Amino acid sequence: MEKKFGQPKKINRLTIHNLLKKAFKHHWHPCSSAKTLEETPPVCVKRALGSYIEDMEGHLVIDGISSWWCKSLGHNHPRLKEALLQQANKFEHVIGTSTTHEAIIELSELLVTLNPGMGKVFYAGDGSSAVEIALKMSLYSRFNQGNTKKKGFLSLVNGYHGETCGALSVTQIDTFKRGYASLLFNGLPIENIPYVNTPQDPLWQDCQEHWDTIQDFLEKHHHKITALILEPIVQGAGNMRIYSQDFLRRLRIWTKEQDIHLIADEIMTGIGRTGKMFACEYAGITPDFMCLSKGLTSGWIPFSAVLTTNEIYNCISNKIGEDKVFCHSHTYSGNPLGAALALETLKIMKDDFAWDDFKEKTAYLLKSLQEVADETKTLSNVRGIGMIAAADIRLNLFSSDKMKSMIRLAYQNGALLRPLGKTLYWLPPLNIEKHTIEELKEITKRALLYAFK
Amino acid sequence: MEKKFGQPKKINRLTIHNLLKKAFKHHWHPCSSAKTLEETPPVCVKRALGSYIEDMEGHLVIDGISSWWCKSLGHNHPRLKEALLQQANKFEHVIGTSTTHEAIIELSELLVTLNPGMGKVFYAGDGSSAVEIALKMSLYSRFNQGNTKKKGFLSLVNGYHGETCGALSVTQIDTFKRGYASLLFNGLPIENIPYVNTPQDPLWQDCQEHWDTIQDFLEKHHHKITALILEPIVQGAGNMRIYSQDFLRRLRIWTKEQDIHLIADEIMTGIGRTGKMFACEYAGITPDFMCLSKGLTSGWIPFSAVLTTNEIYNCISNKIGEDKVFCHSHTYSGNPLGAALALETLKIMKDDFAWDDFKEKTAYLLKSLQEVADETKTLSNVRGIGMIAAADIRLNLFSSDKMKSMIRLAYQNGALLRPLGKTLYWLPPLNIEKHTIEELKEITKRALLYAFK
Structure with a gap:
């Protein structure tokens, strides 16, 4: 990718000022207080490349x-x-229930091919709705079997699965749930997760020392649980925490033994982000459901997919002699524009992505953040996997105002960052150039030194 | 719109057969049983215009x-x-929280201009998430005020608001909720709705005879209610039921008196569908929240908006001296492609839509369905408003198999329809040509006569 866009047109500062004034007036920016927006006005975007x-x-x-x-x-x-453009020239959207089209047929086939063991793909608009659909499918399969006991959901402490009521119920981060208890069901959190900083940690290979306590907890609840939902390997909004692949492997074995569905929320981790096409590959497991979004269209438009097994499908929609239907009438299910974008993204990742070069760059990303930590002495707990690197601001240095000023300085120097509490992270495009990582490193270093000096 | 696409390319029947075989293999079509898909294979779409x-x-x-x-x-x-295309040439998507751009600024301004009394617009991906956001905003504003009593939600019997857990909780149609009770909170339904077939019904102007009973019910619950959510004027999935504008007006007055938020779910009714830009205009009311999606981008890609007042915004995000944030981190909030499509749709509807011609066509639509009813003697309860016409199959004639065969016949003769239980409806594009309505009428008539003869 070329950094240069060509000569930027001169634009009147007053024009920008007026635009921003209008922006504040009517657009409610998500997760931004009026105060923060005033202190750090949003970037008014002209182009992106x-x-x-x-x-x-x-x-x-x-x-x-x-x-x-x-x-x-x-x-x-x-x-x-x-x-x-190609898809828009044919048609942009048709109802997903009474129609089909080439892009969705080819995409469904490719998704299943990339995930041996999976058989069916259901489409929705965003990550949250994919999670809600997986939760509902799991429960509905029990309902169809006349199983009235298995109704509960397990998830991991620090897990994030979205913020619509179902997805928020299995999210285990208090900030997101504050004020909404009356709307949520009770998702049970698994604690004592074997976190690691990198796959070099011995826990990555063997987490036996954590497992005994966890298994005791699991055994107490298994009879009433229909599914366990988790972000495989990396918990995103839970401060970019990485955990043992052995833990994921054990959870898969245990859930199989107990007839509990495993829902892999690969919304952030999927499509190459952690260094594999899907993070589940680290543990060599196949879940019962896999949710994909974000990177699935490389972030062009809302589009998500829930992959599941033929077994689940048959249990819900295909009971012999019965006319069973899974009710979830998402207007845009299988949207052709989203399908065309997802198909092309997967083709690029599968056939034309320089995985060796990528591996080298991911190592460079982590090494760069380690160097920032060493040189600034502001960071602890440097961690990373794939194209994710994160660290925490040292406790004795941290204040929320300093963090904000760090972010502002980084932006003024040319990098858009957004911390998670005390955690600073880099999660750039998978195809970022090495010199851009170098630039990101220098900007971050400068901003940290100024803000936390 | 021209009906002709030019000469269709000849395509091998075997190719289509193979495509459909693959479609069934991996794509889970929403709301369609395997049996139905086999009996009525989906339309394999090549183009649309x-x-x-x-x-x-x-x-x-x-x-x-x-x-x-x-x-x-x-x-x-x-x-x-x-x-x-214009927007894609600039940029397709940037994070909505730290950035802004011309399309979203202009769109927010236009939405507020079209809805006097509203002040802020929050963006999401689909209708369900817009509803979830409105529910959460209502509750969160109480939480921020330290009001721990107002936590419940009212909605109308036969109301539909989506199928993620929060939206499904306030949906009052059993089919959609079956099997999911353990995931849902308890939305209270208002019954005894003053339904009408057209605005000519006297109830449309005055629903006093229904109101007393309803008010008795409301008074019992008002102290614990934070919001009432409804589809203004027409309930879509609840069998295209139309209700009195006076009822909507009374509900607005009552909710204001009781400090209860009114959430207008205009996802189906908004942007011209009922004959006004927004269905709320029939009752001359301003709600506290308005949810828009579907027609907002004219159905190109998932995109939705929640409009609300400055009062609600100030209560959540702008407490003086406090750094309050409304947490709902929707990845695609304010997606530029969706924003550009919505902005252009609204510009067309506001400046270049032939409203007089439209009014005439909506009358023609309803008249045509009445003629179908008269000529086939298969329909009762013909009703309509704006570009919506609906009727129920006569009880003594109805069977679910006959309905399926009617739909199949209609498709074979050139019309894609999809009934709601016993209800047959037309809800074509707002700019449908008169001759296409004529064609739709003839096809529907033939299919009804064959299936229910």
Whole structure:
């Protein structure tokens, strides 16, 4: 990807000022207080290309978090734009229940091929709805079998699965749930997770020392549980925590033994983010459900998929002699524009992605953050896997105001970052150039030194 | 819109057969049993234009339900395609929390202008998530005020608001909720709704005779209610039921008196569908929240908006001296492609839509369905408003198998319909041509006569 966009047009500062004034007036920005928006006005975007966003004044800013973890192949990828245009020239959307089309047929086949053991794909619009659908499918399969006991859901402490009521019920981070208890059912959290900083930690291979306590907890609840939902290997919103692949493997064995469905929420981890096509591959497991979104279309438009087994499908929609239906009438299920984008993204990742080069760059990303930690003495607990690197601001240095000023300084110097509490992380496009990582490192270092000096 | 697409390419029947075989193999179609899909294979779509979908064999089919009520300006509208391309040439998506852009600024301003009394717009991906956000905002505003009593939600019997857990909790149609009780909170249904067939019914102007009973029920619960959610004027999935504008007006007055938020779910009714830009206009009311999706982008891609007042915003995000945030981190909030499509749709509807011609066509639609009823003697309870016409199959004639065969016959003769239980309805694009309504009428008549003869 070229960094240069060509000569930026001169734009009147007053124009930008007026635009921003209008932006504050009517647009409610998610997860941003009015105070924060005033202190750090949003970037007014003019163009975006590869790992860079260009603001109205012509400044280039590195998208250090892939625009909330979704722009996996960067901005304005020419093949994805072409796929969108091709599909738009045929048709943009038809109802998903009474119709089919080439893009969705080919995409479904490819998704199943990439996930041996899976048989069916159901489509929705965003990550949350994919999670809600998986939860509902698990419960509905029990209902169809006349099983009235298995109704509960397990998830992992620090797990995040979205913020619609069902997804929020199995999310185990208090910040997101505050104020909403009356809308949520009670998802049971598994604690004592064997976290690691990298796959070099011995726990990655063997987490026996954590397992005994966890198994005691699991055994107490298994009879009333229909499914366990988790983000495989990396918990995103739970401060980019990485856990043992052996733990994931053990959970899969245990859930199989107990007739509990395993729902792998690969919304953030899937499509290459952790260094494998799907994070489940680290543990060599097949879940009963897999939820995909974000990187699935490389973050072009809302589009998500729930993969599941033929066994689940047959249990819900295909009972011999019965006319069973899974009711979830998502308007945009199988949206052709999203399907075309997802298909092209998967083709790029499968056939044309430089995985060896990628591996080298992911190592460089982690090494760079370690160097920032060493040189600034502001960070602890440096961790990473795939194209994710994270660390925590040292406790004695941290304040929320300093963190905000760090983010502001980073932006002014050319990098868009967004911390998670005390955690600073990089999660750039998978195809970021090495020199851009270098740039990200220098900007982060400077911002940390200024803010936490 | 031209009906002709040009000469359809000849396509091998075997190719289509193989495509459909693959479609069944891996794609889980929403709301369709395996049995139904085998009996009535899905339309394999090649192109779509205006009110027509073209299948792989070159047959043209009228999209009689606007692809689940969303394709309000029909398929492949040239101005919408141009808006998509223009935005894709700049950038397709950036994180909505730390950035802003011209399309979202202009869209937010226009939405607020079209809805006097509203002040802020929050964006999400689909209708369900818009509903969940409105429910959460209502509850969170109470939480921020330290009000621990107002936690419940009221909705209307036969109301539909989506199928994620929060939206499903306030949906009052059993089919959608069956099997999921353990995931849902208890939304209280208001019964005894003053339904009408058309605005000519006296109840439309005055529903006093229903109101007393309803008010008795409301008074019992008001102290614990934070919001009442409803589809204004027309309940879609609840069998296209139309109700009195006076009822909506009374509910608005009552909710204001009781400090209860009114959430208008205009996902199906909004952007012209009922004959006004927003169905709330019939009652001359302003709700506290308005949810929009479907027709907002004329059904191109998932995109939704929650409009609310400055009062609610200030209560949640803008407490003086406090750093309050509304937490709902939707990845695609404010997606630029969706914003560009919505902005262009609204511009068309506001400045370039032939409202007089439209009014005439909506009358013609209802008159046509009445004629079908008169000529076939298979329908009762013909009703309609705006570009919606519905009727019920006569009870003594109805069977679910006959209904399926009617749908199959209609498709074979060139119209895509999808009934709601015993209800047959037309909900075509707002800009459908008169001759296409005529065609839809003839096809429906023939299919009804064959299936229910």
